[in-house]
Each structure stands twice: as C-alpha cells, then as structure tokens.
Amino acid sequence: MRKTALSLMLVFGLSSLTFAEMMHKEKTLYQRLGGYDAISAVVKDLAVRLVTDKQLGIYFKGLSNDSKNKLIAHLTDFVCSATGGPCIYTGRDMKTAHEGLGISDSDWNRFVELTKETLNKFRVPPKEQQEFLQAVAPLKSVIVEKK
Amino acid sequence: MRRYVLGTFALLASTGFILSSCGGSSSAQTPFERLGGEQGIRKVVSDAVPCLATDPNIGVFFRGLSADSLERIQLCLTKQLCAAAGGPCTYPTTITYTSPVDGVQRTYTCRPMRASHQGMLGPGGKGIANGDLDSFKACVQKSMQQNGVPSDLQQAVLNILESQRNDVVDDRNK
Ligand code: HEM
Ligand code: HEM
Numbered sequence: 001m002r003k004t005a006l007s008l009m010l011v012f013g014l015s016s017l018t019f020a021e022m023m024h025k026e027k028t029l030y031q032r033l034g035g036y037d038a039i040s041a042v043v044k045d046l047a048v049r050l051v052t053d054k055q056l057g058i059y060f061k062g063l064s065n066d067s068k069n070k071l072i073a074h075l076t077d078f079v080c081s082a083t084g085g086p087c088i089y090t091g092r093d094m095k096t097a098h099e100g101l102g103i104s105d106s107d108w109n110r111f112v113e114l115t116k117e118t119l120n121k122f123r124v125p126p127k128e129q130q131e132f133l134q135a136v137a138p139l140k141s142v143i144v145e146k147k
Numbered sequence: 148m149r150r151y152v153l154g155t156f157a158l159l160a161s162t163g164f165i166l167s168s169c170g171g172s173s174s175a176q177t178p179f180e181r182l183g184g185e186q187g188i189r190k191v192v193s194d195a196v197p198c199l200a201t202d203p204n205i206g207v208f209f210r211g212l213s214a215d216s217l218e219r220i221q222l223c224l225t226k227q228l229c230a231a232a233g234g235p236c237t238y239p240t241t242i243t244y245t246s247p248v249d250g251v252q253r254t255y256t257c258r259p260m261r262a263s264h265q266g267m268l269g270p271g272g273k274g275i276a277n278g279d280l281d282s283f284k285a286c287v288q289k290s291m292q293q294n295g296v297p298s299d300l301q302q303a304v305l306n307i308l309e310s311q312r313n314d315v316v317d318d319r320n321k
Contacts, residue, residue, distance in 0.1 A: 065266025100214030
C-alpha cells in the first residue's frame with residue numbers, strides 16, 4: 001500500500017506536488033487576513049474613513065448610530081463570507097442596498113482608495129490586498145449608477 | 148328587543164351621518180379614520196417626500212437612503228402615525244413590504260424613534276437640530292394641505308409629531 005502510494009506519487013509527480021502545495025498553503029483569504037476579529041477591525045476602520053470622508057461622507061449623514069452599527073455588522077458578514085469565511089450574509093443584496101444612491105465612478109475610485117488606506121494601516125501584504133480588491137471589483141457594475 | 152336594537156342602530160347611524168356631513172370634528176371618528184386609514188396616511192407621507200428630500204435644511208439627511216430604504220421609512224412612518232392617530236397599528240413593528248427595486252418581498256423591523264434618529268451627522272456633524280424638526284413638520288403640513296386635510300386634523304397630526312421632539316432631536320443639541 002505504501003509502495004503503491006509512493007509510485008503513484010512518482011508517476012503523477014507534478015500533480016501530487018500541486019496537491020501537497022494545496023494542502024499546505026491554500027488558506028482562504030479570510031484566514032490569511034486573520035479571521036473574523038481582524039476583518040471586523042478592518043471594517044470598523046474603513047467605516048470611520050467613509051463616514052468622515054469629504055467626498056463619500058455625504059452618503060452617511062442621515063444614518064443613525066443604530067443604522068451605522070447595523071451597516072458595520074452587515075459589511076463584516078459580507079466581507080467574511082466573500083473571502084471564504086464561515087459567515088452567512090443576511091443583509092440586502094448589493095443592488096437593493098445601493099440603488100437610488102446615485103454612486104458615481106469617482107465615488108467608487110475614492111472607495112477603493114480608502115480601502116487601500118485601511119489595508120495598509122493593518123499591514124495587509126500586497127498579494128492579499130490585491131485579492132481583496134479583486135473580490136469586490138465585480139460589485140462595481142452593480143453599485144455604480146452614474147458614469 | 149330586536150326592534151329596539153335596530154332603532155338604536157338607525158339613530159346612531161344617522162347621527163354619525165349628520166356629524167360627518169357637517170365636516171366638523173366628529174368625536175366618534177379617530178384621526179386615523181378621518182385621515183382615510185393607512186392608505187390616506189401613506190398618501191400624505193409619500194407626498195411629503197419630495198419636500199423632505201429637497202429641503203435646503205434637511206435634504207442632506209435623506210441623501211444616503213437607497214430607494215429600498217426610502218420605501219421602508221415611508222411604510223414605518225405610516226405605521227407610526229397610524230398607531231399614534233388611534234388606528235389598529237402597533238409601533239415598533241415588523242413589516243413585510245415589496246421592494247421597489249426588484250419587486251421581491253422583504254421584512255424589516257421599524258425601530259423606535261430614538262434608535263431611528265439619534266447619532267446622525269447631518270450637515271453640521273451634530274445630527275437633527277430643533278429647527279430641522281420644524282422643517283420636517285412644514286413638509287408634512289404642506290402635503291396635508293395638498294391632500295385637502297381639514298385644518299383641525301392637520302393640527303392633530305402636527306401635535307403628534309411635536310410630541311416626539313425629544314426623541315427625534317439629537318441629544319447633542321439640547
Ligand atoms: C416627529 C417627527 C418624525 C417622525 C415621526 C419620524 C419617523 C421616522 C420613522 C418611522 C423612521 C423609520 C425608522 C426605521 O427605519 O426603523 C424614520 C427614519 C428616518 N428619519 Fe425620521 N421622523 C421624524 C423626524 C425626522 C427629522 C426631523 C428628520 C431629519 C431632519 C428625520 C430623518 C430621518 C432619516 C434620515 C431616517 C432614516 C434613518 C436611518 O435609516 O438610519 N426624521 N423617521
Ligand atoms: C462608493 C462606494 C460605496 C458607497 C458610497 C456605499 C454606500 C452605502 C450606503 C449609503 C449604504 C446604506 C444604504 C441604506 O441603508 O439605504 C450602504 C449599504 C451597504 N453597503 Fe455600501 N457603499 C459602497 C460600496 C460598497 C461595497 C464595495 C460593499 C461591499 C464590499 C458595500 C456593502 C454594503 C453593505 C453590506 C450594505 C448594507 C446592506 C443592508 O443594510 O442590507 N458597499 N452602502
């Protein structure tokens with residue numbers, strides 16, 4: 001049995017190497033970001049930047065403390081779930097949550113900038129930053145209404 | 148006995164008729180009924196939204212509400228006024244509504260006034276000010292005028308709004 005496994009590994013040398021690599025390295029982005037607590041801290045930091053931002057702050061001026069807390073909780077679940085974590089997002093889908101706000105291309109770019117500022121602050125490595133931004137990139141066409 | 152009951156019913160009905168045909172403030176009818184029930188209240192609320200959203204003082208508070216959220220708060224305000232005006236509603240309450248965005252049915256819990264309003268930023272960073280509530284009332288009053296609500300009934304609704312000033316105006320402005 002041991003011998004078979006070994007010779008199989010030799011025959012399929014390349015693929016078993018990939019397999020071994022997968023077992024060893026391929027942690028989810030959620031895990032590599034540091035799990036729930038790290039993501040929660042990132043979201044809170046980003047939320048402060050958004051709410052106080054000169055350009056994007058306008059969207060959050062009419063949210064009560066209770067609503068802001070809910071938004072932070074939802075965003076945390078969303079990011080946890082989108083990065084392969086164990087959370088289930090129970091808020092509204094992204095189209096329903098944003099339609100009517102009139103978010104522009106330039107708003108989106110500012111959002112990306114603020115996200116990078118937060119990720120830098122938490123010393124998230126470039127690879128993980130890129131993966132994170134790639135994970136949210138498809139949402140742009142759903143969230144942005146104005147060119 | 149049967150005839151007596153019937154007679155009383157007829158008498159009550161005709162009295163009601165006379166009172167309501169005077170257009171006066173019938174004490175038999177609640178403000179809720181006189182406003183035309185939930186539908187009538189909803190109409191007054193909907194027609195106040197353009198004024199609220201474009202008002203130079205308070206428009207900014209509504210800038211960050213998605214179409215779905217705007218629908219929810221109108222339904223919540225309707226429930227709240229329904230409850231306060233003697234209608235068959237309770238508040239806070241969980242509503243089921245059809246989203247204007249995708250036509251899908253969702254549920255939402257309409258929160259009490261403090262949770263709904265405390266801690267906003269608004270234009271100056273300190274949330275809803277006393278004058279903002281005055282602007283809010285002015286928009287609702289304008290909508291009631293447009294909808295032909297009699298002036299004593301307008302006053303009753305404005306009193307309901309006024310009675311919540313302490314919960315709605317931000318504690319930082321007191
Ligand atoms: C007595 C007067 C008022 C009443 C009865 C009232 C009622 C309501 C109700 C029922 C909601 C929805 C609650 C929920 O989503 O759970 C709400 C939300 C809201 N109200 Fe009022 N309101 C009043 C005054 C004002 C004023 C003066 C302003 C601003 C100048 C304002 C701005 C808002 C905003 C922006 C929301 C959405 C808050 C959020 O989602 O975080 N309201 N209001
Ligand atoms: C320019 C970029 C963005 C702006 C200005 C923005 C703004 C907002 C605002 C104002 C709300 C509250 C709407 C309401 O309650 O009516 C909201 C909700 C939300 N947004 Fe965004 N957003 C942006 C991008 C994003 C992105 C990229 C994500 C996901 C990664 C996201 C996730 C959410 C979530 C989860 C909610 C809560 C939905 C709910 O409560 O059901 N947003 N956003």
